[in-house]
Amino acid sequence: MIDFKSLSSNQRFALNVFIPLLYFFPLAGVYFSPKNFGFGHPEIVPIALAIGGVGMGIWILGMISLGKSLAVLPGTDALKTGGIYRFFRHPIYVGINLTLFGLLSACGSVFGMVYMAVVVIPLNIYRAREEEKALLEKFGDSYRAYLKKTIF
Numbered sequence: 001m002i003d004f005k006s007l008s009s010n011q012r013f014a015l016n017v018f019i020p021l022l023y024f025f026p027l028a029g030v031y032f033s034p035k036n037f038g039f040g041h042p043e044i045v046p047i048a049l050a051i052g053g054v055g056m057g058i059w060i061l062g063m064i065s066l067g068k069s070l071a072v073l074p075g076t077d078a079l080k081t082g083g084i085y086r087f088f089r090h091p092i093y094v095g096i097n098l099t100l101f102g103l104l105s106a107c108g109s110v111f112g113m114v115y116m117a118v119v120v121i122p123l124n125i126y127r128a129r130e131e132e133k134a135l136l137e138k139f140g141d142s143y144r145a146y147l148k149k150t151i152f
Helices: 009-032 042-069 091-107 110-139 141-149
Strands: none
Touching: 009 091, 009 110, 042 091, 091 110, 110 141
């Protein structure tokens, strides 16, 4: 595990650039690779796009709810429990996963789905665990109570 507090400002900057790029790579791969819309089942394309749209909405609501607290690396000064955070502890990660799943399914990208399963989902789980450790350390029982009221 990385101790984010001990990173230099250059290392933090590099992670702030590198981590979002990991979400971009499957989309770039899909864009440049052959498409098999809906994995050969075009009727699932609208459903997949709807899932992607819901994911994008959750992602955006998470970012709006965080406001100036939005950051790539864990750490915050305030515990956000309102808005979309009433339901999800990590709406941005849920939104990213749903958005990518929907778009990658609509395009029928095996590469994208494998990349998502091997890189994106494990990255989001790791980031969520690191954030939860930092929030438990900072907010203790308040965060434990919040954990019981929400889902991932």
